[in-house]
Amino acid sequence: MTEDLHEHYRLLLGLVPPWAVVSVDLNVAAKRVDINVEWPANHQVECPVCQKNCFIKDHREERKWRHLDTMQFQTIIKSRVPRADCSEHGAKTVNVPWAGPNSRFTLLFERLAVDVMIAAKSIKEAARLLGLSWDQVHHIQERAVERGLARREMDKVKRVGIDEKSFLKGHKYASLMVDIDGERVLDVVQERTLEAANQLWQKFPEEVRGGIDAVAMDMWDAFITSAKTHVPQADIVHDKFHISKYLNEAVDKVRRAEHKTFMKKGDETLKGAKYLFLKSPENMKDDEKGRFKALRMDILKTGRAWSIKETFSEFWLYSYKASAEKFFQRWYWWATHSRLKPMIDVAKLIKRHLDNILTYLKHQITNAMMEGFNSKIQSIKANARGYRNFRNYRVAILFNCGKLALYP
Ligand SMILES: [Zn+2]
Missing domain, CATH: 1.20.1320 (phosphoenolpyruvate carboxylase, domain 3)
Structure with missing residues (x-):
């Protein structure tokens, strides 16, 4: 009977043997299920760097991952993850199939959190719905954007727009770059100076910059000079x-x-x-x-x-x-x-x-699309609490306007 239950949870979590569920602790009063997961001690593990099979060096202390709730019971995976004893790379904590490295949440939970964040339009509201703190939700958002940026394809970017926008009650400025044909925000940096515009261009590899045909912008010396330096082949279009x-x-x-x-x-x-x-x-x-x-x-x-x-x-x-x-x-x-x-x-x-x-x-390009992003960004600002910090603000803009592949 217990064996069946463990097998049932193993399948629910999508764990592939030899990962096994060794016990399930149900706490009805706390509405919580703890699922204890183990890798058998006598089984070799894969080095996360070179994928070679290695003996187990030792086990990390117990860690917890929040999983999707089961029938309104908070579901937690617990495990002591083994470390591989790689002859080449030394002791390395193995990757677990249910979560990304350094995440406190399972992949399925992060996926749900991304959906909730998109629907909720604010981190505060998403945090309430998910039963997490603002910081926890923000970190999930940050990881989602990192993933998205790593996967982003830039080879079709031909026509971009660069514009300034005020952020946080007009005291500070940011410079924003959009992919006009892809209708997405590519990146955003603090300030609207020459230095800022240069930084923006330098976010993209040389081969991406070399493929750009035209840049829409205001008649602004900083933006003009920077474009002439970084994309000399591109036409400047004052829109x-x-x-x-x-x-x-x-x-x-x-x-x-x-x-x-x-x-x-x-x-x-x-x-x-x-x-x-x-x-x-x-x-x-x-x-x-x-x-x-x-x-x-x-x-x-x-x-x-x-x-x-x-x-x-x-x-x-x-x-x-x-x-x-x-x-x-x-x-x-x-x-x-x-x-x-x-x-x-x-x-x-x-x-x-x-x-x-x-x-x-x-x-025939303009920065008209910026207006659409502006209202979206405005609503991010209106909901903001932690966006005094520019880094967080950038993450929120890329999450909402970057058309990134955000799921784990
Ligand atoms: Zn290795």
Whole structure:
């Protein structure tokens, strides 16, 4: 009878002989099952380094592994693991089939924990569901990411995006690299400096960097310089989204100044109009369209700034470089003769970087995908407790946005 029970547990754990269940202690009051597992003393073991069969040197002290619960009973595997006496490698603790090296959990339990973490969206919640501490769950997450990074394939990475993002209430910055076609975060480092960008590139082996065709980024010297050094063959593409952002900011500067002048005369024409000028007419609601039409755009400075911004969007529609350049020259003349300083500044900024903006026509890539990751990362932050530590934050980002193979 007991023999049958032991055999039953051996099969449940997926143990292959000569690993055997030698006893099962059921504690009903504590709702806990302890399963004692042994490797027979007279049986040779495999050296974990060279896989050679060796005699047993001795046994480690008893260790415990948390396994999947059995009928709401916490299930613990206990064993004194033998050490191989390898002539070449010395005394080495043998690998156990139910758990990874240095883990306190069985493989099946870690697999469940990964699923729970994905579903729970926060370590705190996963810890509650699994009956573990925050640190324990975090370590399982860390191991899952390590496994995923070791298995990750990078040979198809051709087009990447690099961008900065603020982390922890905007006081600190991080630089993020994404695989645009693979729609995944490749890595993240602290700060947004040249040094940080260099670090980011150096995370990838030379042959991966050598395969990259294009990098989408903001018009940022640190990122530009770093890309020129580490991926000299790749085109730099200053993307649409950042340029639209600069144009919108310029329009807003014009609006703010004009609004201030109006308010001095008691004129409320531009009051609360900020969002109107950030939108394109096709995205406006009916009442917004009505208000926008009533604005006498032709005599407002903000109206002129807005037209300059809106007209620039045609640039992205060109297929031929020469036509786009011609368009740009006309637009540039108009913007720089607008007598609106913010528009002149942004036009000059774009002109300085025009070569790396024209590359968009060839690659058509943007960092738009970053926005999706941003909201995901935002929710990681919102749930964060232990993410004051950047390392933990990186692990959580790669776990949630890295498309890694996380299971043991
Ligand atoms: Zn060996």
